[in-house]
Amino acid sequence: MSTSATNARTPGRWVRRRREVGVLLARRAAVSVPLLIVVSGVVFLLAAMSPFDPLAGYLGDRYERATPAQRAELESALGLDRPWWQAWLLWASALVRGDLGTSRVFAQPVAQVIAERLPWTMLLSLSALVLALVLGLTLGLLAGLRPGSLLDLVCTAAAVIVQAVPPFVLSLVAITVLGLGLRLLPIGGVAPPGEPLTAATLLRHLVMPVTVLAISQTPWLLLSSRMSVRQALASDPVQAAAARGLPRRVVVTSHVLPVSLAPLVSVLGARLPELIVGAVLVEEIFSWPGIAAALVASAQQLDFSLLAVLTLASTLLVLLGSALADACYLLLDPRVSADA
Amino acid sequence: MRERTWQDAGRTAPPTPGDPARRLPGSTTVTVLAGVVLLAYVVLVPLLWPEASSQASLSRARLAPSAAHWFGTDYAGHDLFVRVAQGLRVSLTIAVLCALIATVAGLAVGLTAAALGGRTDAVLMRISDAVNALPHLLLGIVLVALFRGSLTAIVVSIAVTHWPQVARIVRSEALTTRAAEFVDAAYLAGASRWQVLARHLLPATLAQASVAVVLLVPHAIWHESTLSFLGLGLSPDRPSLGTLLQQSRGEILLGGWWSLAFPALALVVATLVVSGLASAARHRWAPLADEAQVR
Numbered sequence: 356m357s358t359s360a361t362n363a364r365t366p367g368r369w370v371r372r373r374r375e376v377g378v379l380l381a382r383r384a385a386v387s388v389p390l391l392i393v394v395s396g397v398v399f400l401l402a403a404m405s406p407f408d409p410l411a412g413y414l415g416d417r418y419e420r421a422t423p424a425q426r427a428e429l430e431s432a433l434g435l436d437r438p439w440w441q442a443w444l445l446w447a448s449a450l451v452r453g454d455l456g457t458s459r460v461f462a463q464p465v466a467q468v469i470a471e472r473l474p475w476t477m478l479l480s481l482s483a484l485v486l487a488l489v490l491g492l493t494l495g496l497l498a499g500l501r502p503g504s505l506l507d508l509v510c511t512a513a514a515v516i517v518q519a520v521p522p523f524v525l526s527l528v529a530i531t532v533l534g535l536g537l538r539l540l541p542i543g544g545v546a547p548p549g550e551p552l553t554a555a556t557l558l559r560h561l562v563m564p565v566t567v568l569a570i571s572q573t574p575w576l577l578l579s580s581r582m583s584v585r586q587a588l589a590s591d592p593v594q595a596a597a598a599r600g601l602p603r604r605v606v607v608t609s610h611v612l613p614v615s616l617a618p619l620v621s622v623l624g625a626r627l628p629e630l631i632v633g634a635v636l637v638e639e640i641f642s643w644p645g646i647a648a649a650l651v652a653s654a655q656q657l658d659f660s661l662l663a664v665l666t667l668a669s670t671l672l673v674l675l676g677s678a679l680a681d682a683c684y685l686l687l688d689p690r691v692s693a694d695a
Numbered sequence: 696m697r698e699r700t701w702q703d704a705g706r707t708a709p710p711t712p713g714d715p716a717r718r719l720p721g722s723t724t725v726t727v728l729a730g731v732v733l734l735a736y737v738v739l740v741p742l743l744w745p746e747a748s749s750q751a752s753l754s755r756a757r758l759a760p761s762a763a764h765w766f767g768t769d770y771a772g773h774d775l776f777v778r779v780a781q782g783l784r785v786s787l788t789i790a791v792l793c794a795l796i797a798t799v800a801g802l803a804v805g806l807t808a809a810a811l812g813g814r815t816d817a818v819l820m821r822i823s824d825a826v827n828a829l830p831h832l833l834l835g836i837v838l839v840a841l842f843r844g845s846l847t848a849i850v851v852s853i854a855v856t857h858w859p860q861v862a863r864i865v866r867s868e869a870l871t872t873r874a875a876e877f878v879d880a881a882y883l884a885g886a887s888r889w890q891v892l893a894r895h896l897l898p899a900t901l902a903q904a905s906v907a908v909v910l911l912v913p914h915a916i917w918h919e920s921t922l923s924f925l926g927l928g929l930s931p932d933r934p935s936l937g938t939l940l941q942q943s944r945g946e947i948l949l950g951g952w953w954s955l956a957f958p959a960l961a962l963v964v965a966t967l968v969v970s971g972l973a974s975a976a977r978h979r980w981a982p983l984a985d986e987a988q989v990r
Binding site for chain 1: 837
């Protein structure tokens with residue numbers, strides 16, 4: 356361990372690391388690009404097999420009043436009479452040119468829906484992620500450093516129980532208790548209806564969704580960091596450092612923490628889907644004007660053009676996130692290698 | 696082959712819900728007892744009061760919990776004690792069905808990969824890695840949105856995204872067995888690949904596979920209840936726990952905390968009990984499954 360750590364600082368090692376990161380990212384890209392193509396194709400194929408008639412979605416109430424001839428005419432005008440692979444190719448070629456299509460539910464171009472809603476989603480998810488990291492890592496480290504202590508037992512038990520509570524149940528309980536019961540916090544939206552959006556009202560409206568999303572993501576962070584610290588404490592280098600008589604503070608900061616935090620980066624990437632799902636549910640429940648709520652609305656009302664783009668975008672995000680996290684892990688931990 | 700090294704950091708990766716069975720010695724007994732009580736509730740209550748959830752009565756609507764209605768009543772006057780039992784039954788049935796299908800698919804892929812090896816193995820494992828990398832629930836939302844209210848769509852959406860983990864466990868177990876001397880002996884005695892597969896590899900992986908079924912159930916419960924909660928699940932006349940929780944969204948605004956509390960409690964307890972049983976089972980019979988990350 357100590358020799359490889361020294362090697363990591365020599366230039367030769369870094370050059371090799373960079374090449375390994377390059378290999379890793381190239382490999383992931385080689386898998387991801389076909390995967391994204393297949394996923395989007397499957398979404399179009401499923402849409403073609405679905406009993407739902409896109410024309411009914413387009414016309415709404417007028418669908419019943421339209422004659423078969425009118426329907427057929429409109430179908431060919433909208434290009435709905437094409438086989439699924441033609442529709443898919445047309446959609447993909449428009450996507451490549453930067454045209455994401457138009458959302459029916461929001462009566463806006465898809466690109467505009469995303470542009471308007473992305474900042475809200477970023478605000479909510481990033482604040483929640485930061486809070487979850489602070490909570491999960493701090494408690495996990497403290498619990499891991501003192502195995503069997505009261506703090507360890509309480510944290511672990513709480514994490515295991517919270518982990519069994521789905522994010523939507525957590526949200527509803529928070530709304531019932533904090534919002535409706537104690538009337539402490541607003542239960543949805545970003546500002547009271549009809550009132551201007553100010554920093555103070557936004558902050559009040561942000562507290563509950565951010566806390567709920569953060570708490571739903573804390574348990575696994577806490578449990579993984581706790582386990583990681585315990586493994587590091589039991590490892591030979593740490594035992595050796597303690598045996599050499601180094602103060603505990605030095606052992607913890609320079610031997611335990613680097614070793615135990617590095618793998619968490621990779622785990623963070625692997626857990627990105629859970630964060631997205633959590634954001635979807637929390638945004639939907641708290642009427643948050645973000646992308647995730649738009650995804651639910653597009654699924655509920657079958658706004659296909661929006662649904663297809665958002666599905667593909669979130670798949671891309673998940674693949675990208677996990678590749679980047681693994682690349683970071685590769686850079687952080689000299690013992691890990693890309694080829695095995 | 697696949698990049699194993701950081702996947703193997705999975706030992707420090709998220710433990711699945713319900714790890715207490717590993718730490719507290721008496722907890723397996725408690726989990727089993729809770730499981731028995733839960734099963735009795737789910738099976739017996741709908742049998743004893745079959746009419747309580749079908750008869751709507753507005754005069755009995757939105758009653759708080761009392762001696763007559765332990766869990767209170769919902770917006771249509773259905774008794775929630777019975778309704779929650781039925782919801783739990785629907786959720787558990789779907790979850791078990793999904794877990795079984797995903798496990799059978801994973802078993803087939805894992806065994807084929809291990810038995811044939813070489814290029815087939817590489818391709819199958821690449822595919823399962825790829826499927827595993829997708830955001831499962833989001834694809835579930837798309838699938839269920841396109842086939843609204845279809846039980847098949849719900850089951851498929853969960854099963855189709857969960858087989859890769861089983862395939863991986865089964866494959867590594869089968870590979871270990873394939874290297875054993877009695878398999879060499881079987882080949883020398885003239886057995887074909889498929890005979891070895893059926894007589895030696897399949898039996899060796901069954902323990903892992905059955906633990907995988909139990910491990911998958913809590914995840915399937917979550918997926919199904921989330922889909923139902925978003926209004927994409929089954930029709931309200933066959934409510935699952937997710938459907939009941941979706942209905943409670945309106946009820947809590949009218950002060951009906953019990954319509955949230957009891958379905959939520961049932962969901963959490965069921966998740967804890969099933970994953971507790973799963974973790975007890977895997978420690979006992981299939982330590983290899985410990986390495987698998989199920990999500």
